[in-house]
Amino acid sequence: MATFYHRLISAKDDLARAVMLVHPRANAPTALTVDASDSAVGVVLEQCFNGQWRPLAFFSRQLNPVECRYSAFDLLVEAGLKFHLDQFTTITHLLNQLQASHQEIHLIMALKSRLLIHQTEEAAVFDLNFAIDEIEHCNDKGQWNRMGIMFQNLLQNHNAHSEHHRIATCIAVALIKNTDNGSATPFCEFAKAVSNMNGMTKKWLGRIGTSVLVAYYKSEQWRKGRKVLDLLQEIQVNFTILKGLVSEWTASRCQIINIAGEIYLKTGYMNRALWLLRESNWVTSSAAWPSDNLDVLNRHNFLFSLADETLKNNMYSETLEVLQNLPGLQKINGTFDVTPYAGIFNNLLDQCIQTNCLGVSSDTVEFMRSMNIPVNLLPVRNLITALGRSNLWLKARNQYKKALSNGCYPPIEENLYRKLLPIPCFLSEVEMMLATEMFLVTNASNIQSPSVSKQSLQIVLRRYEDESLFPNGYDAAVDRLLAAVRISEPKLQIKHTTVNIANEEIFSLEHSSALRWLEQNMKWAGKVWLFGY
Template sequence: MVSDVFSVLSVSLAHSIVPGHEFLLDLFNFVREKGLVGLVPELMQLTFKMASVGLELSLDCLDCVKNAPMFQQTVNPNSTVAVSANHKQYNHLNDCLHSLRLSTAAHFPEYLNLAHAVVEIELCTKQEDWKRIGEVFRSICQSSHHPNQVERISGRITIALLCESKDKLSLPFAAFVETVCQNEGEDSLIKSFVGRIGVSLMLRYHKTHQWVKGRRVVEIMSTSKVSFTTLKGLFGNEDGASRCYLVTVATELLLLSGSVEGALNTLRENKWFLSSSLWPCEPADLESRTHVLMRLAEKTSHRDTLEVLSNLPGIKEPNDLIDISRYTPLFKSHLQVCVDRLMLPVASDTVDFMLSKNLAVEHSLLQTLLHKLGKQNIWLRAREVFRRSLSVGYYPGVSAPPGDMALIVPCELGEVELALAFEMFITVNASVILPLQETATSSLSITLKRNQSCESEYLSAGSRLLSAACIPQPKIIVHYTAVNSSQEQVFRLDVSTARRWLRHNHLWASEVWTH
């Protein structure tokens, strides 16, 4: 027991936690009362260490230690117990102490408390009394100690909490936090140091692939409302961890321990944080985040996957080091899955996001999406996708200048795309169509442009165009008229049916196709 105390006090001195001379006297009296003569050399060595780190010992303390019979017996050359090493050690101690500034008025109760705390932490660790360690920690934080001293105690507690418990299922950190964080505000000193302890534990468990333990640390801090991602760890090799990296580590701990929802919530709670002037991150941090998000995207729902992909590094906050075109295959794959599984609203949002970020959308996939949206009567989404795609150049062959009364469409368009092109054509010419008299001879022409396809495919496109005229509500009438000089089919859109369609749909159509 006493030898443990010496060991722990040596550790505390190594951390510059200096007990007071009163504690030294208490320890000396204990040794004397118990008749533990064999520990006198250790007590002398401890006194020497305390003096070496700057303890101002009082004259009373020195006299009590030096003149005590046990010390005299131990260092007396004529004593059968003494050895020359002890004599030299005593002389060394005596020289050192006399070289210090002695003060009879110097008292260090805060150091005494710290030394007692170190001893108690060590004993509680052996007894696995994590709640008692929490009580000791609260006591230290609530007294008037310098933050550096609290930091050293926190480091000692972190090491204690990493000890392997006899109960393999328990996590020492849980009982510790339960005791410490009762009735504590979010910005308290206690929660700040609890967060730093948690960060160090989290990084350690991540490094050693102890995913479940790491997950529980993250969950405990989240439940206790400890803002751990804005804190540093307690050990030197953790100072370089950026906030981005801490968020990533917490996310990965949750993900690899099976808590997909927890991983998502951690990212959302931290607003998918990557970098700021206060918390800059390194390229390696961005790569780590990318890998974690890619793994997370494979395990989430379709809607959540889009959210994950939308927050890949470099997308929302452009970064010169990241070419976001590298993400195109990920978005394409997600879009394909959504279209195949008829998750059409998510697929529409995916296309919209890709177009907004200049990520290439495969035309055949876009066409399939529009076809399925039309067949499912999701026309609002279909119009949004077609209009947006048209505006960024995905349908260069479609031309309907306002007032020209002429529409040009490429022959590869599907029925739904043709129907949407008709809606747009009628709407942009509304100011001309609506005033026309019923007997007016004006007409709306539609030209079906050729491509490199064979004649049979081109002819089938003509049939598809006529069928597409039946899709709008109310339907419009289109007639085949002739072949132009370029051997392209020309059609006529009946003006009266176009006017009727406009009267039914003018308000929303104007909003969609002319803004």
Template sequence: MHEYCKVNSDWVKLGTLYINICTGRENLTDLKNFSQCIAEALMKESIDDRPDVPYCEFADTIFKHPQLNEVHKTIVGRIGISVMFFYYRKELWLKGRRVLYKFHELKINYKVLKGIAGREIAASRCAIVNVAVEIFLMGGRLNSAVQTLRESDWNIYSAVWPCDQMDVLKRHSLLCSIVQEALCKSMYSMCFEVLQNLPGFKESQAEFNVSQYNLLFNKVLNCAVSNRSLSISSSIVDFMVLKKIPIDYNNLHELITALGHSGLWRKARDQYKRALSLGFYPPLDEHVNNTILYISSLMSAIEMLLTIERFMVSNSSIIQLPGGCSQNLQIILRKISQEKDPSKDSSKDKDNYHAASERLLEASRLSSPRLFIKHLTVNNRNEQVYTLDHNSCVKWLNGNRNWAVKVWSYH
């Protein structure tokens, strides 16, 4: 009878036949064998160019039947998984997606089932989710692909749901593809969510040393900062530090600068301190004379101001001496060449250094209350030397006493 249904493409009748034959049948081996025949029939009639998906009609018929039970539901789900794998192997992405939509519509939790026929009988949960995700990706359904991963709690491997190394490698490849696609669409929150669930972060997979994700994380961070997605950029930095993934200084430099220019000073200071702890800025106590501040000419105005803030706090006892400070606080703008080739014209470095001088003055104007910086001289290295006005330092410390000491005392 099922051959008749197959020949005539009568999938409704096939569903009814299935229910009638399976109702009351206790021999699970017979039931499984019959279900495999059904799966093969549904797949055989699915390789043409017609958009219809026989499995959908078949499943609808069974789920409408009043004698439907949990065993039937499970087997229909297992048949669907085999059909889904068939479409996946044939690269029939649209039909595969329709099977997945039918799972969702009928509330079939296919992620905890196995296939009914072929290699997918032994497929791991990771492999089944991988196939579903790739079907959605290849069909241009990025959000559905990510939602599928969320619904599986991003699980890759556990004692309850083991998988082999090829499944893990496939998941790694799929997640990287999702990140690249989301990046093209400026979906930085999605990128970060996916990055956090790469192999090696939640499971103990020795083959995936998370330091290998350095380039990918920094690429996402760079794009997020460049497009002023500052909150997600800060979260990415926090995660990278937590997981000991090296951060490109240029990304952190741009983030700190963007945060300051956006008025997000607390976050700018937090990230500056982060950069300080990573060794991107020299500690203040590296010089014998701690009343002289050396500032790199490569810093942005925001970084310069934050450097001056911690310098003032570290010298607060001197600045706030009764009767005033007997020694002027000095700032030396360090010349740091961006050119590594000595044969190249140095005019560019001169322009860059002049621009750094302008940024230092801009930094003084950005402070609240405003700081006053006065040019003093040029030292024997041909570097500009400035003095930091004492009275403006006192006003700044008095005006920012509530938070400044707490933020900068130990940095």
């Protein structure tokens, strides 16, 4: 019992004599005291209270075998001893006075270089960490212009790409957090505060802006997204070739263009959306900028939406341009199903013809044929009629020949050389005139030969079962036929001869008028109707 009592008293005395740690005080002088032995180093953090240095914390560790071979000076530095440049100058001056060896002086100078590099790295890390904390603070307080000024200063004072990337990523994350910040657009206020717009600054602003743009798109904040786009254009940043910084908000180039274009479209800037697509050459994928199937599908849907809007605004040429660049039509192959595209192309064709926009109409038909997209028969016939009525006869004849070969009209080849021309009653006067021209050219040798008896050339106006589908019925078709022969130059002469068993009107074409027409027109008509037909 006595032994236990004596041990308790001894422990109590030891505790009383032990050094007591004190709590730190904000304004008290602070020092880091270091010491080293052959096997360990120790550090004590102290503050001066009432003229006495009191410990705040202790630290120590054992040295590894390599460190055990360090000099005492090296061990002190390893423990945490710090020097300023003027202190190193004093040390080397004293060593020279003491006539120390070159080896000892060289050791101090090498230590100086190592210590200063270490201190510089620590200062740089401290500066970056401080800057990142300050960025968060600015973002929380809504001080985005101050954030922009800080960003510019950091770019100027830190040259490493990794540091730039870390700073820019931190800013992008902070700005994305504020995408729901009322009517404000934090990125715009941030970017406007950056005054030194060199190439490097623009690149990082573009990457930050792209990340924020994708965030606005995903939250359907179209107007804020457009403000970001307007600012990027104002500072002349080609954001479509810059990748975002935050993994969750990154996208392929195809998708970035889709996003920017849709934002323009949602905010009523169709022309900007078109400009963006043209500037990017309508690209969807490349070796440097690969895209996946979802990106291509999104481009397809975006272009359909854009085509609908341009069509509503009577922008027919632009609509055709958009449709021609649909992803599926750029890389068409024999197995590709083009049927889904027929509706919007034929709708464009109808509206172009109704508004007499014949150039785009012709281009639309030609493109549809080149891609094997089904063309509705009625718009093609309306196009041919409109071209003829506008005195664009060369184009009208070209379209008629192609329509005939594509089955838009009943086949007439078997009757061309039999001096009998069957004309369907539903044709317009232009179509009837073109059919008559072909009939005359194919029978030219008989008409122009003096040795051949002057047999009459006949025109039969064919009836069809459901004549209610045609305007004013069969009687109006007779009027259109009479108008058709008057269109020709020189005019043709026909006269009614009889009615056949099907109650169809039969007309004879006067030989002399046919001969005059061939004499004046055979040179060009032969090339049009005989060659390539």
